[in-house]
Amino acid sequence: MSIIAKRSATVLTYFLTIICLATSSWVYARETLRVLTWDGYADNEVVSAFEQRFDVAIELTLVTSDDDLWQKINSRSYDVFAVNTAELQRYIDQGLSRPIRMANIPNHAQQLQRFQDLQAIPGLVRQNDIYAVPYTYSxxxxxxxxxxxxxxxxxxxxxxxxxxxxxxxxxxxxxxxxxxxxxxxxxxxxxxxxxxxxxxxxxxxxxxxxxxxxxxxxxxxxxxxxxxxxxxxxxxxxxxxxxxxxxxxxxxxxxxxxxxxxxAWLDCWAITRNSQNPELAEKWINYTLEKAVSERLTQQHGLANTITASLNDSTQNKPIIWLxxxxxxxxxxxxxxxxxxxxxxxxx
Structure with missing residues (x-):
């Protein structure tokens, strides 16, 4: 084989190797769920368990205030976010959130009675479409x-x-x-x-x-x-x-x-209008409503959850003004x- 032929074969082999590597990376690339939430709502253990179960990656971003949440939603792309019922209204008004298919949230049936009728919770439903699912409150x-x-x-x-x-x-x-x-x-x-x-x-x-x-x-x-x-x-x-x-x-x-x-606030999961994978976002919402995951909110972070009634609910018989x-x-x-x-x- 001539030197030119050998060099051509070497170059061809090199490019074929690059193509194979790129293709392999593309084939095995995991889906990514972009979660925007508050501290304690999705800790490392919760995130890791979800990633392993569904063979996906989670890109987690934390917010520190409602103003911060609004700015981030308007400046970057996310799939699912945690928002209180009052703030949710402007996301719906501005077309920044999308309805949730409750058929994909079977764990909703496990939630406490006060969270069963979503129509009865102000701000969750708009024209018969459900835009958020309760997660925690205080x-x-x-x-x-x-x-x-x-x-x-x-x-x-x-x-x-x-x-x-x-x-x-x-x-x-x-x-x-x-x-x-x-x-x-x-x-x-x-x-x-x-x-x-x-x-x-x-x-x-x-x-x-x-x-x-x-x-x-x-x-x-x-x-x-x-x-x-x-x-x-x-x-x-x-x-x-x-x-x-x-x-x-x-x-x-x-x-x-x-x-x-x-x-007092009631924080819920909502899905962004530009979510690249709303079905995976719904799996995330359903997963967080599993008893063990929701109870972790209380056990590890001191937050009330929507699955288990609190024996020390400080809102009992107290003047509470829901946002x-x-x-x-x-x-x-x-x-x-x-x-x-x-x-x-x-x-x-």
Missing amino acids: EMGLIYNRKLVKTAPQSMSAMWDAAYRGRVLAFNTSNHSFSLVGLLMGVANPFRMTDPELEQATRELVRLRRNVLTFYATAEEATRLFAKYDIALIFGNYGTQQLKALREAGADIGYVIPREGAL EPILNPLARKTLWDRIISGEAPEAF
Whole structure:
């Protein structure tokens, strides 16, 4: 064989090898499910078990606030995401979510009675289409440090008490913060405040800034800050999950549902409109409703689940205000960004 022929054969063999390798990689490439959720909703063990059972890969992204969730959904592609019933409405309105085929969610039949009739839960159904399936829930009460606060506070207004200047942890989110102040102000509907009410709430949040050490994003962050600083009060955005994390870290804390009531959320799984594999997304939702997976929420993360009734449900006989869609969320977000950026009170 000539040198040219040998070189040609070598080149041909090289390219055939590359093609075979590429083809082999393509044939055995696993499907990927892109999950957007909150801390604790899909921990490593839960993700790994799903990947092994269905021979797929999960690309997991965590969010730290409703504003963060909205920004991520609008900037990247995901398949399934966790969202509360109130926030879900704008995803439906903007065509960012798609109906779920409940025939593919047989584990829904195992959920507690209060979650059986999805039509009866505000925000889940639109024109007979089901857009989300309940997964976990909690009220957002007030956490207090027993070493610094000798008498259990009776109202969220304690966060504004001058005695706790620099010793309060508030949550970094626009929607809950304004609704919380609306409750304290006694407005007719804290989720749909008028412009004058929103202006007054803004001024109250600017006043609160004097007492706030920082605005936290995750339950873990709040736990670290509590251990490092003399924190007196925490707005418990993550409810029982936060209590568990703090107590396991050795914190001597109490927890109250204030007299004006506590905001409460119901988080659900929803599927994005641009999901590349909605059937796999439905398998994920059904999987998380397996008894062992859902109970892990409670056992490992202190979150209520929708399969097993809690013997210590802190919402029993307490004033709970379930989240509702808010009027003009963009206006709240714009004001909130100005508040936490440190703009002078006179600017408002």
